[in-house]
Amino acid sequence: MRHATVGVDIGGTKLLMLAEGPDLETPITRRLATGPSTSSGDIEVAVQAFLADNYLKPTALGIAVPGLVEHGQVKISDVLPQLRGWQGILDGAPQLLVNDIRGALAQETAGLPRTSSAVVIVCGTAVGSAYLCEGRVVRGSRGWAGEVGSMPMSTPEGVKRLDDVAGGAAIVHALGKPPEQIHAALAQGDRRAKHVVKAASEAFGLAIASLVNILNPDVVRIAGGTLGYSGYWDIALETARVHSLPELWDVCTVAQIQATELVVARGAMRLAIASADGQAWIQQYI
Numbered sequence: 001m002r003h004a005t006v007g008v009d010i011g012g013t014k015l016l017m018l019a020e021g022p023d024l025e026t027p028i029t030r031r032l033a034t035g036p037s038t039s040s041g042d043i044e045v046a047v048q049a050f051l052a053d054n055y056l057k058p059t060a061l062g063i064a065v066p067g068l069v070e071h072g073q074v075k076i077s078d079v080l081p082q083l084r085g086w087q088g089i090l091d092g093a094p095q096l097l098v099n100d101i102r103g104a105l106a107q108e109t110a111g112l113p114r115t116s117s118a119v120v121i122v123c124g125t126a127v128g129s130a131y132l133c134e135g136r137v138v139r140g141s142r143g144w145a146g147e148v149g150s151m152p153m154s155t156p157e158g159v160k161r162l163d164d165v166a167g168g169a170a171i172v173h174a175l176g177k178p179p180e181q182i183h184a185a186l187a188q189g190d191r192r193a194k195h196v197v198k199a200a201s202e203a204f205g206l207a208i209a210s211l212v213n214i215l216n217p218d219v220v221r222i223a224g225g226t227l228g229y230s231g232y233w234d235i236a237l238e239t240a241r242v243h244s245l246p247e248l249w250d251v252c253t254v255a256q257i258q259a260t261e262l263v264v265a266r267g268a269m270r271l272a273i274a275s276a277d278g279q280a281w282i283q284q285y286i
Contacts, residue, residue, distance in 0.1 A: 060276045115134050123167065187230065
């Protein structure tokens with residue numbers, strides 16, 4: 001068996017597994033599809049197969065989920081409802097279950113000054129965020145702060161959640177096409193596709209501006225597959241700039257996260273390692 005740290009990033013459309021460690025010449029990854037019907041049992045089978053197929057024994061296992069986590073248990077997940085109540089893979093390996101955006105926050109802020117204020121946003125199937133304020137995680141009364149996807153947005157059809165306007169699932173639903181066909185339609189200049197993506201990206205940009213105006217961060221770092229739609233990022237960034245207070249925008253660096261596909265898995269791994277080592281700082285993330 002080969003020892004490795006393993007990170008599991010569970011999303012609304014994909015399951016990404018990552019293994020890294022001195023016993024491995026290069027990182028090992030595996031990506032599988034998920035959806036609303038995906039169960040905790042499906043996740044456990046996939047992870048165990050990943051470990052067995054690659055002869056891996058986890059020294060630490062970090063599992064990131066798209067939902068609210070409390071006391072090591074998934075309380076609710078809008079995009080993967082069958083994960084409710086799940087406590088992770090209880091196979092004896094040191095394990096940590098964490099919200100996916102908190103994992104990204106841990107990874108992306110590792111190199112920042114200790115007193116930094118930061119916002120991390122992931123715009124995938126849905127939209128989530130997490131924050132540091134002067135080096136401390138903003139948790140809220142139950143540890144659930146960051147549900148920006150539930151931010152109310154005014155639309156011609158009435159008030160909707162940001163998830164239902166700006167997220168990848170909202171774009172797919174509005175156009176009635178899978179992502180690959182939407183990319184093709186945008187490349188061909190399809191007016192309907194461009195209109196839907198423009199509206200979604202403007203809503204996302206307003207959310208960025210709201211967080212900049214409220215939290216006054218040093219940095220905003222953003223990831224997620226939805227940013228890959230043609231025009232989405234540029235429109236969102238310009239919308240955010242226009243609607244942010246200039247004084248706050250000018251002292252804040254807003255940028256996409258590099259190696260975006262692995263950021264959540266690596267963040268979950270980082271937290272799992274720290275937890276196994278008994279490091280107290282990770283408590284604010286879980």
